[in-house]
Amino acid sequence: MIPHTEALSRLLAPVTPVGTEIVSLAQSSGRIVARTVQARVSNPPADVSAMDGYAVRSADSATVLRVVGTSRAGEPFSGTVHAAEAVRIFTGSIMPEGADAVLIQENARLEGGTIVATAPVPDGSFVRRAGQDFAAGQDVVQSGACLNARAIGLLAAAGHVWVEVRRRPRVALLTTGDELSLPGDPLPPGGIYNSNGPMLSALVHAAGAEPVLLPPLPDSREDVAAVLAGLRDIDLVISMGGASVGAHDVMRDALSMAGFAPDFWTIAMRPGKPLMHARKGSLSCIGLPGNPVAALVCGIVFVLPVIARLQGRTSYQVPTESATLGCDLGGNDMRFDHLRARLTFDENGDTVATPFSKQDSGMLSALSQADALVLRPSHAPAARAGERCRIIRLAPLGL
Numbered sequence: 001m002i003p004h005t006e007a008l009s010r011l012l013a014p015v016t017p018v019g020t021e022i023v024s025l026a027q028s029s030g031r032i033v034a035r036t037v038q039a040r041v042s043n044p045p046a047d048v049s050a051m052d053g054y055a056v057r058s059a060d061s062a063t064v065l066r067v068v069g070t071s072r073a074g075e076p077f078s079g080t081v082h083a084a085e086a087v088r089i090f091t092g093s094i095m096p097e098g099a100d101a102v103l104i105q106e107n108a109r110l111e112g113g114t115i116v117a118t119a120p121v122p123d124g125s126f127v128r129r130a131g132q133d134f135a136a137g138q139d140v141v142q143s144g145a146c147l148n149a150r151a152i153g154l155l156a157a158a159g160h161v162w163v164e165v166r167r168r169p170r171v172a173l174l175t176t177g178d179e180l181s182l183p184g185d186p187l188p189p190g191g192i193y194n195s196n197g198p199m200l201s202a203l204v205h206a207a208g209a210e211p212v213l214l215p216p217l218p219d220s221r222e223d224v225a226a227v228l229a230g231l232r233d234i235d236l237v238i239s240m241g242g243a244s245v246g247a248h249d250v251m252r253d254a255l256s257m258a259g260f261a262p263d264f265w266t267i268a269m270r271p272g273k274p275l276m277h278a279r280k281g282s283l284s285c286i287g288l289p290g291n292p293v294a295a296l297v298c299g300i301v302f303v304l305p306v307i308a309r310l311q312g313r314t315s316y317q318v319p320t321e322s323a324t325l326g327c328d329l330g331g332n333d334m335r336f337d338h339l340r341a342r343l344t345f346d347e348n349g350d351t352v353a354t355p356f357s358k359q360d361s362g363m364l365s366a367l368s369q370a371d372a373l374v375l376r377p378s379h380a381p382a383a384r385a386g387e388r389c390r391i392i393r394l395a396p397l398g399l
């Protein structure tokens with residue numbers, strides 16, 4: 001058994017990013033930027049007003065000012081503001097020549113065609129400087145960034161309609177087990193429905209990759225090897241089940257029959273002990289355990305970072321955070337533990353993580369009720385309620 005941190009390093013080491021494609025900004029949400037993008041324009045394009053009011057020269061704003069024109073967004077005032085003059089101006093409109101500040105209209109008393117300031121107008125007040133948001137040529141979105149609503153807004157403001165992103169990695173999902181039936185089919189005696197396939201498919205989709213979910217395979221080395229050998233246009237293979245030591249645990253044999261070279265098998269983690277990794281050319285297969293909770297936890301800890309690496313997100317880490325432990329825990333053994341837990345809030349609004357008392361890695365109902373995984377390092381000493389712990393929240397991962 002190797003530490004799970006070493007397993008992750010060994011999974012990530014050989015992975016290189018997939019190719020790129022150009023998509024329209026409207027279609028780019030959730031995609032990963034393949035090349036750092038520069039602004040095509042400056043924002044604001046010129047000095048503009050931040051408020052509705054009057055563009056003035058701050059030095060003579062204490063005198064009576066004659067209103068000599070209007071500057072509105074899209075239709076600037078073309079003249080110059082001289083001493084004792086003001087120009088009516090609206091939010092976002094270009095500051096006229098000669099003016100250096102904006103008197104907000106709440107502080108202006110109108111007297112015919114003139115105004116009087118009822119409060120001082122310091123130089124530069126309520127003026128947004130040209131390029132203060134970003135300047136033309138400046139990097140606005142970095143390679144490897146995940147495009148969200150804010151980044152898309154920034155790219156639009158910077159003059160972009162198209163963006164170069166990583167194509168979605170194609171991830172083959174392969175389940176094995178004579179007991180597996182497709183949800184919806186009649187269940188023979190002793191049969192169970194294939195829950196790992198749809199569950200890991202959803203995880204792959206949430207990570208921004210394209211799941212290719214294959215029908216369940218029997219516990220047959222030959223059949224599994226034939227499917228593995230026949231895969232085309234796939235960037236990553238995820239198998240589920242058949243990873244342990246039983247007579248019907250066929251994955252290791254099937255992988256080597258299909259030409260995959262074994263890397264590691266079994267890790268010091270709970271759940272997830274029989275995790276395996278094998279490579280054929282540039283293609284990795286991550287063999288997940290069949291127990292559904294183990295499959296999902298390994299999906300979080302290993303599959304998400306590998307997909308991120310395929311997407312060119314070199315600094316991606318599964319986000320963890322600090323919380324207060326909600327109950328006492330016994331000392332841990334050598335397997336790094338991921339305890340399914342409920343989150344609540346204490347009287348200070350701090351997050352409290354309380355692991356479920358039963359942590360069976362076949363229990364999907366408890367998994368679906370969990371808000372987070374509590375991380376228990378190898379050989380962690382007994383812990384008391386109220387101590388700090390680290391957690392992985394599930395909802396932000398789309399899980």
Ligand SMILES: Nc1nc2c(c(=O)[nH]1)N[C@H]1C(S)=C(S)[C@@H](COP(=O)(O)OP(=O)(O)OC[C@H]3O[C@@H](n4cnc5c(N)ncnc54)[C@H](O)[C@@H]3O)O[C@H]1N2
Nearest residue numbers: 175177194195196197241242243244249273289290291294
């Ligand atoms: N003697 C030992 N037995 C086991 C060990 C061990 O070290 N020594 N490890 C245990 C651990 S830990 C795990 S995890 C499991 C993993 O076993 P496999 O990866 O070989 O998985 P299977 O035996 O095929 O299945 C285990 C369990 O999960 C169910 N399963 C499998 N595939 C699916 C699916 N697609 N959807 C839903 N459920 C699935 C299967 O029916 C079994 O109940 O091994 C322990 N045993």
Ligand code: MOO
Nearest residue numbers: 271272273294361
């Ligand atoms: O580690 Mo197994 O992965 O307990 O379920």
